[in-house]
Structure formats: structure tokens, C-alpha cells
Amino acid sequence: MKHRQLPDEEGRLSALGRYQILDTASETAFDKITGLVRDILDVPICAVSLVDGERQWFKSIQGLDATETSRSVAFCAHTILKRTPMVDAELDPRFASNPLVTGNPRIRSYAGVPLQSPDGYNLGSLCVIDVQPRNFSEGQISILDKFAELIINELELRTLAHRDSLIDAVTRRSFIEAVEKAISRLEQDSWPCALILFDLDHFKKINGGYGHPAGDEVLIAIANCCRTTIRPADILGRLGGEEFGVLLNETSFKDAVLVAERLRNQFSRLAFDWAPHLKITASFGVSEIAPGQSLDHWIGVTDAALFKAKHGGRNRTIGSSKLVSCAVAA
Incomplete structure (x- = not known):
């Protein structure tokens, strides 16, 4: 050896x-x-x-x-x-x-x-x-x-068994486990921790119009953007077809919103030879965990912020700590 x-x-x-x-x-x-x-x-x-x-x-x-x-x-x-x-x-x-x-x-x-x-x-x-x-x-x-x-x-x-083979991100199960650990750490050391959930806007139209190989290429590009933006200690997860999560360790709510905005702007600059005019956009929900919050509550608050972003016009970030939101639109 x-x-x-x-x-x-x-x-x-x-x-x-x-x-x-x-x-x-x-x-x-x-x-x-x-x-x-x-x-x-x-x-x-x-x-x-x-x-x-x-x-x-x-x-x-x-x-x-x-x-x-x-x-x-x-x-x-x-x-x-x-x-x-x-x-x-x-x-x-x-x-x-x-x-x-x-x-x-x-x-x-x-x-x-x-x-x-x-x-x-x-x-x-x-x-x-x-x-x-x-x-x-x-x-x-x-x-x-x-x-x-x-x-x-x-x-x-x-x-x-715990990673998505297409984009090399953790699976939904592993991501939820990581969020649970973050909640446990908060009880011990009180370091801030933030959660980002985002959906790619109109992704099904890409699969339908250009084919699933093209959709896979977009997903890989999105994951690569995330990896070049977040730190090694942060965790990227694929939670569904075009739904992603990012767990930001030792990160405040304000900084997490900045990270989400950086990602949103980078996604919009992605270019693909097979569709020169295609613009990739995404909707983001952001929250910071507070002491005493449960796993379901933290994810629920963040998901509610994402829901507002999607139904408020898409291509925007909505941050929420107690569902009192701050919106950043395109």
C-alpha cells in the first residue's frame, strides 16, 4: 500500500x-x-x-x-x-x-x-x-x-450511495442528515448556519425542447458554478430533479443572501453552444437557523421563502428568518 x-x-x-x-x-x-x-x-x-x-x-x-x-x-x-x-x-x-x-x-x-x-x-x-x-x-x-x-x-x-452520480452532489437523504448535524452543532457552539434552497426556472422546457442530455449538461454546469462559489466546508445537495440545497456552515443570514445572489447571477451568465440564446435563471429561498428550531421548521421556512420567489416572478432571492422576508429581484 x-x-x-x-x-x-x-x-x-x-x-x-x-x-x-x-x-x-x-x-x-x-x-x-x-x-x-x-x-x-x-x-x-x-x-x-x-x-x-x-x-x-x-x-x-x-x-x-x-x-x-x-x-x-x-x-x-x-x-x-x-x-x-x-x-x-x-x-x-x-x-x-x-x-x-x-x-x-x-x-x-x-x-x-x-x-x-x-x-x-x-x-x-x-x-x-x-x-x-x-x-x-x-x-x-x-x-x-x-x-x-x-x-x-x-x-x-x-x-x-450518498452522492448523485451525475453532478457529484450529495443526495437528498445525505443533505437532510447534514442539516440535522448543523442543528446539533448549533446547540453546542452557537455558530451561525444558513440554508439555501433553489429551483431552476422552467427547467422542464429545456428537457422538452433540447432533450435530456442537454438538461443534464445544464445541471452539471449549475453544480460546477456552486462548487466554485461555496467553500469546501459547505455542502451542495441535489434534492430533486432541478431542486438543490446548499448548507452554509458558519454563515450569517446576510452573507447567505449574498451567496445566493452570487449564484443567481452566475447562472444567468452560463452559455451553451446548442442554445446560444438560452438564459438559465433560478429562484432562491434563504434562511438562517435560530436556536430551538427543528429540522422540519428550518426547511419549511426556507421552502416557504423559495415558494414566494417562484410565485413572485421567479429569478429572484427571498430571504426569511421568521417568514419576514427580504426580496432581491432580477
Whole structure:
């Protein structure tokens, strides 16, 4: 297995975010792998650890009752930089004072291999831990490598099931899951978060007049416009045939309206050789989540704003926080 780790942290976090795996429920496929590895290598603890910006989060862990730790104490944060197993953590100056060594679970031996994405980013590690000093052989490290490949394959398969293959956006189901996570984060850290819903105006006429391949080309162009405008941490979803959603993390209502307007203006400048006079327009609804709002309420408020934009003449943005709207028309 080749390890060509890419050094930029922003790109690594973006790659991790694309899998939409953080803070998801346990899954049998990953639990089976950690269970097998623990049995094969005869260790008390095995984990699939994903290294986020400030924490490591366990997609699966056997032998330890934990869901995450601070990145600052994570052994796996070192694994994504260097593949060297630690033989005795108490004697290693990097870890001798680590609270996971001096306190529970009192780690003495650790071995981990990176979970490397196909584009070369180390997302986290598959690791084994023992509370006794021990050496991990090359053969055992090779076993970890093979299971790490299975984990990446599982992540890739999971992504295929959660992404629209035509435009490479998340599916409606995955988008709703991302919105639910944003609501949960708001309860913890109070960062603003905004939602954009938009429909392409008269899209059925494009399919009917130019054919479905032409319609597909328009959808791909729209998705590309979105990707060049939003940030890596934001999420683009295809919610229906010509209906899209954009989840803007750490974004105020005012800034979200500006993003929607930027997208609307960019769509209108798209040009296609097969229809030189075709103008693509879209109608937008925008809202910012407020504390205490439910998923259904947030989406309902945004959808109501989109409804007003469509029935108010189309090709416009209507922003709404409590259905008190501000409209920006073409």
C-alpha cells in the first residue's frame, strides 16, 4: 500500500468532510473490522479513528467506552503524519505525560496505520492499543494495512450511495442528515448556519425542447458554478430533479443572501453552444437557523421563502428568518 500523504491540512479536512461520516451512528461494516482486528492481533482495544480539526472521533471502537478525544492527546494524530508504532508509551517522551497513558486506559503499546483517501489524504487511522508493553511485528502491521484498505473501500462505497452520480452532489437523504448535524452543532457552539434552497426556472422546457442530455449538461454546469462559489466546508445537495440545497456552515443570514445572489447571477451568465440564446435563471429561498428550531421548521421556512420567489416572478432571492422576508429581484 503506497502512502503519499498530502501536507495541506485544509485539503485533508475537506477530503474528510466529503465522506459525511463524522458523528454518524455505528455501522456493522466498521464494527466487524475492528472486532476482527482485535481478535487477530490479540489486543484489548481496536479503533477506526478519524482526525478532525480539534478532535479525533471514533467511527468504531472495541474495548473502550469512548466516542472521541481531543486531537491534542490523540496518538492517531501522529499516525497521520508518521507510521511508526509506539512500543512503550511510558518511555516515549512524546507520550509519557499523555493523560491516556498516565490515566485510563493507561496505554502502553500502540500501532496505527493511516486511512488514506484515493487522492492521498490521511483521514485518520486504524489502530490497536494494549495496556502491556509489546512489539508489533511487520506481519501485524501488514494486517493493519490490509484492513485499512477495506475501511477506505467501505467509505468509498458509502459515498457512492450518498452522492448523485451525475453532478457529484450529495443526495437528498445525505443533505437532510447534514442539516440535522448543523442543528446539533448549533446547540453546542452557537455558530451561525444558513440554508439555501433553489429551483431552476422552467427547467422542464429545456428537457422538452433540447432533450435530456442537454438538461443534464445544464445541471452539471449549475453544480460546477456552486462548487466554485461555496467553500469546501459547505455542502451542495441535489434534492430533486432541478431542486438543490446548499448548507452554509458558519454563515450569517446576510452573507447567505449574498451567496445566493452570487449564484443567481452566475447562472444567468452560463452559455451553451446548442442554445446560444438560452438564459438559465433560478429562484432562491434563504434562511438562517435560530436556536430551538427543528429540522422540519428550518426547511419549511426556507421552502416557504423559495415558494414566494417562484410565485413572485421567479429569478429572484427571498430571504426569511421568521417568514419576514427580504426580496432581491432580477
